[in-house]
Amino acid sequence: MSTKHSKAAGKFLENKGLAAWHDETLWMVRAKRDKVSKEVPEWEHLRDMASAIKMYSNSHLEQLLMEFEKNALANGAHVYWAKDADEYCSIVYNILKGHQVKHFIKSKSMLAEECGLNEFLENKGIEVVESDLGERILQLMHKRPSHIVLPAIHVKKEEIGELFVREMGTEPGNNDQTYLTHAARKNLRRKFIEAEAAMTGANFAVASTGECVVCTNEGNADMGTSQPKLQITAFGMEKIVPDRDALGVFTRLLARSGTGQPITTYTSHYRKPRKGGELHIIIVDNGRSRILADQEHVKTLNCLRCGACMNTCPVYRRSGGYSYTYFIPGPIGINLGMLKAPLHYYDNVSACSLCYSCQNVCPAKVNLADQIYHWRQQLHTLGVASSSKKLMSGGMKFLMSRPALFNFALKNAPIVNSLPRGMIYNDLNDWGKEREIPEFAKESFNEMWKKNKVK
Amino acid sequence: MSSREDILQSIRRNTRVRYEKPDLSGLEHEALTYEDKLSKFCEILKQVGGQAVILKDKENVNDMIKAAYPEAKRIASTIKEIKTGNTIQPITCSTFHPDDVENSGDLDGTDVAIVDGRIGVCENGAVWLTQDVEQRAVYFISEALVIILDRNNLVNNMHEAYKQIDTGEYGYGVFISGPSKTADIEQALVMGAHGARSVTVILI
Incomplete structure (x- = not known):
């Protein structure tokens, strides 16, 4: 099982x-979410509208993506469409190759994780640097994120301290979070300045303006895109929203739900390339359009x-x-x-x-x-249902559809209470694994009811 | 056929029920408002790690900035002067304009950046900045950020904010709510991940 x-x-x-x-730390984040959401009396209305906007935009993707493309082109951006992960990776690589980029700085993007972008680029000889602190820690440890917003939630500061001694020359044994964070700030600042191109994902892409909106607390997306003049932004197509009024709804919900903050520190709106720079936007499908048909x-x-x-x-x-x-x-x-x-x-x-x-x-x-x-x-x-679960539910069905047998079994069930452990907790009883079987009551509710014992 | 056409065709083929665009006016009308916007903004900004100070009559903004950041040597400013009532105060405490540098990386080591805030949002302490210089790195790379904001430009919530903003000629704008922060190491909150370690909003 x-x-x-x-x-x-x-x-x-x-x-x-x-x-x-x-367990406790994530519950604390959840408690913060509860607190800030309760400070907004119209919270449930916000959720309803957020859902309704998404239901609208995801059922009008053709229209909205074309509107986005038209506006983004008018803003001076380049727009690409990628059917799948391979195409997305190739588009990014070709842009970088065309500009002789050797150092590439990225802010957090779940789409890049989904498509295996870093491995793809590294195999082609491009240095990829993650700039979100949690992502950078994991990149240096050669590990993957274990949470989409708190990627290094499973890593202890002692491990990070040791890692930074090797990678950033910090004092051995100093595992203070402030000290380590500021060491990474200093170390990554050089990477931002040296990079020839920067990449971000997008939390929202606005059809009516052709802009991409990125939310961060660290400011890494903005540090990246304000240094090199070549910017790449890629988003999964369900990130499209119709207009800025929709952003009014989503920016009120996103950080309150995720981390219990009233808003992320930075909510950045990228509309045009920088002067003398280029902005490349990639719209990615990678299986999303197929999901539209699955009600x-x-x-x-x-x-x-x-x-x-x-x-x-x-x-x-x-x-x-x-x-x-x-x-x-x-x-x-x-x-x-x-x-x-x-x-x-x-x-x-x-x-x-x-x-x-x-x-x-x-x-x-x-x-x-x-x-x-x-x-x-x-x-x-x-064809992947667990055979032991099927056997047990088959047995339960047999028992429960035969009242006489069921009552007989229930009456005799308390015998189990006094059996030696080895007879209950063994390989034959999957339900006894990793949990204690509750004690069977001496009398069933049915019997108590009949004897008028239930008040 | 191009990928663009393939994707659009796949969308057309797979789209089922088409939902109507919702009317947000009810929500926008019902959304949080505050009786005393000024004090709410100051309170929330403090909660998110920043500080708000109100420039009083006859108080000099340069003195205020110097008092807040006495050690600062390299001070960039995107604004030349501020208007309070009928008087104009020139910004004299700055040492350079961010566009004076050749490369954006040269802004590294800026102690304080003084910038212009357009709209302040009371529900979350965020201030909207519209890029108004070529080197927008100045908003992020300096150790401390001083945002000058007209107290008449406070709005209650994000719905109101989005009705009033634009990204301007440079095509870039950002809401900044307090200093840069991270909790990526064991969920301990640390200010100054990559952007400004300290944010002061001066309400004029």
């Missing part, structure tokens, strides 16, 4: 201290990538991002993985207790838990 997720989660939980810290899952395209569903998820908090087999973890990652390749990523659908918390905090009302439930119903059709 164990999935890849549950096995990896078991490993994560072996380090009890880190696991407890991970059960089309709302995944509403996602703002705020990370709120991860922070609130009891399974994510207690198992860590690396336990999931898709590069985006948590509730949204479970669904995006299944849309990408169900036979490859089905292990993740069990990483959910169907508590529905994700669905209730999502700022754009992605029906995350409904979708996970729906995927679970598909496991049999996909």
